[in-house]
Amino acid sequence: MTSFLFDTYKQHHDEGIAAHKAGDYPKARLHYLMAAKYLCALAKEAGAEFKQERLKKAQRLMEIARELEGRQVQRHKGAKGGDAWDSVRHVPKVPTEDDEEEAQGERWIVSDPPKTSFEDVAGLEDVKRAINLRVIYPLRHPEATSRFRKRAGGGVLLYGPPGTGKTMIARAVACELDAAFFSVKCSDIMSKWVGTAERNIKELFASARGRPRSVIFMDETEAIVSRRGGGSTVMDRVIPEFLAQVDGLEKRENMLLLLGATNRPWDMDEAALRPGRFDELIYVPLPDKPARLKILELNLQGVPRAADVILDELAERVDGYSGADIQGFTAVVTDYPYQRQIETGQEQMVTRQDVAQALGRAKPSVNDKMLARYEQYRRDRGLS
Numbered sequence: 417m418t419s420f421l422f423d424t425y426k427q428h429h430d431e432g433i434a435a436h437k438a439g440d441y442p443k444a445r446l447h448y449l450m451a452a453k454y455l456c457a458l459a460k461e462a463g464a465e466f467k468q469e470r471l472k473k474a475q476r477l478m479e480i481a482r483e484l485e486g487r488q489v490q491r492h493k494g495a496k497g498g499d500a501w502d503s504v505r506h507v508p509k510v511p512t513e514d515d516e517e518e519a520q521g522e523r524w525i526v527s528d529p530p531k532t533s534f535e536d537v538a539g540l541e542d543v544k545r546a547i548n549l550r551v552i553y554p555l556r557h558p559e560a561t562s563r564f565r566k567r568a569g570g571g572v573l574l575y576g577p578p579g580t581g582k583t584m585i586a587r588a589v590a591c592e593l594d595a596a597f598f599s600v601k602c603s604d605i606m607s608k609w610v611g612t613a614e615r616n617i618k619e620l621f622a623s624a625r626g627r628p629r630s631v632i633f634m635d636e637t638e639a640i641v642s643r644r645g646g647g648s649t650v651m652d653r654v655i656p657e658f659l660a661q662v663d664g665l666e667k668r669e670n671m672l673l674l675l676g677a678t679n680r681p682w683d684m685d686e687a688a689l690r691p692g693r694f695d696e697l698i699y700v701p702l703p704d705k706p707a708r709l710k711i712l713e714l715n716l717q718g719v720p721r722a723a724d725v726i727l728d729e730l731a732e733r734v735d736g737y738s739g740a741d742i743q744g745f746t747a748v749v750t751d752y753p754y755q756r757q758i759e760t761g762q763e764q765m766v767t768r769q770d771v772a773q774a775l776g777r778a779k780p781s782v783n784d785k786m787l788a789r790y791e792q793y794r795r796d797r798g799l800s
Contacts, residue, residue, distance in 0.1 A: 425454035429477075436484075445484040452477040469627075532587040538714070538739065539707020540581065546698050547572070547585065551673055552592050555629075571662055571674040571693050573637065575681040576700035576790060577782040579740030582677040585700065586633035589675060595629035602639040606654070613640075614657040621661040621672075629671045637676035641688040655685055662693045682793055697799055699790065702782060703739055705731050711739055715746040720753070720765035730771065737780045749774035 432447030452474040459470035534544050554561040554568035561568070574582040583599075590597035598620060605616045617640075624630035634640065641658055644651050662674060676694055678684065688694050703711060709731040716727070734742055749771055753764035793799075 421454050421458050425451050425458060428454065432477075436480075441484045445481045448477045448481040448484070452481070531591060532584060533591050534588050537581060537584055537588050538710035539703045540585070540700065543574075543585065543698055543700055546696070547589060550696055551589060555593060555671065568671050568673075570695065571676065572696045572698060573676040573678065573681065573684075573689070573694040574698050574700050575678050577702060577738055577786060578679045579738030579781060580700045580702060581739045582700050583633070583635065584739075586631065586675045586677065589673070590631040590633075593629055593631060593671070593673070595631045595671070595673070596624070596627045598624055598630065598632045600632065600634050602634050602636045605640055613654045617654070617657050617661055624672055631673045631675060633675045633677070635677050637678045637688075637694075638680045638683040641685045642683050643685050651685075655687065659687060659693065662688075682789075697797070699794060699799065701790075702736065702787075703742070705735070707739075708734055708737070708742060711742045712746065715743055716750075716766075719750055720763070722765050722767045724768055725766050725771060733771075733775060734780075736782065738782055741778065741780050741782075745774055745778040748778045 428447045428451035432444045432451055435441070435444035435447060455470050455474040455477070459467045459474065537544065550570075550572060551568065554566050560566075574585060576582065586599075587597065589595075600620060605620070606613050620632065624632050641655055642651060644655060674694075681697070684694075689697070709727060712727050712731055712734075734745060737745065749766055752770040752773060753766050756762075757764040
């Protein structure tokens with residue numbers, strides 16, 4: 417529903433601007449009013465901050481529409497093809513290019529602010545510490561930040577095996593900062609049409625810069641800044657635009673944090689990893705035992721289990737599983753008693769046999785070869 421509302425708003429918004437520039441003010445007025453209508457509908461689905469932002473923009477569009485009423489209008493075509501006009505003293509200004517870019521960038525805003533805090537992220541204490549030092553503390557402790565010449569914002573790249581919680585960490589950061597959260601899958605930004613990917617990037621950053629605090633989370637970052645030199649003309653256009661938007665993030669007036677996530681850091685263009693861009697690389701590993709235990713507890717909370725199904729022991733047995741793998745395992749292990757209860761009509765619980773069967777079916781998605789490559793990458797770059 418949200419996608420339909422946004423696409424319809426965007427269509428009316430763009431057609432209103434086109435008509436406005438062409439001098440067809442009645443048509444522009446109609447499209448501005450329709451755009452405002454759909455923007456108000458979008459506001460109803462948004463969180464408190466974004467609701468006010470969208471209502472404010474809808475009000476501005478309605479103001480422009482009112483100003484256009486009775487202004488210079490194109491009435492008809494003359495007999496020889498000439499235009500006939502009514503004259504007026506004032507025509508309202510067309511929304512600026514920056515306004516348009518900011519509006520288009522809203523498609524990536526997560527309407528409801530993330531409610532995931534660092535307390536909800538199982539384990540990953542080293543990752544949390546690095547994020548706190550780099551991002552959270554500079555904003556919460558400005559005096560100490562100034563004294564030690566630390567800075568807030570900028571670019572941080574989270575890398576590591578799939579399913580280890582990189583997206584959850586990004587949501588937690590946005591929650592801790594009380595920031596607007598833009599969530600982008602980089603493959604969605606790319607396009608086969610010339611200029612579209614660059615425009616998408618520009619619109620995204622324009623919208624994020626329009627707020628006091630913003631977190632842009634870019635998943636599959638390697639898709640947008642993959643290594644150049646392979647003959648791709650698309651990358652030759654997209655990467656310079658991305659780097660131009662990222663350069664000097666920490667020097668902007670608003671706090672804008674760019675969080676990238678990738679399972680393939682070795683595929684990223686070196687230019688993106690230089691200071692002032694993704695200058696902080698943080699490895700997100702497989703969960704350790706305390707983290708695995710917490711994930712099991714969260715996913716099996718309230719689920720009836722036999723006395724000999726001990727979660728601490730189970731946490732040992734899922735060593736080598738990612739967080740996503742463990743979630744998948746808990747879904748499988750509860751399938752068996754769930755099916756038995758439906759078939760027999762009698763209450764059931766998770767048994768050790770169910771655990772054994774689930775472990776046989778739900779295998780870890782990350783192997784030793786993959787982990788070895790991450791270790792080699794860290795050594796090659798001198799990362800901790």
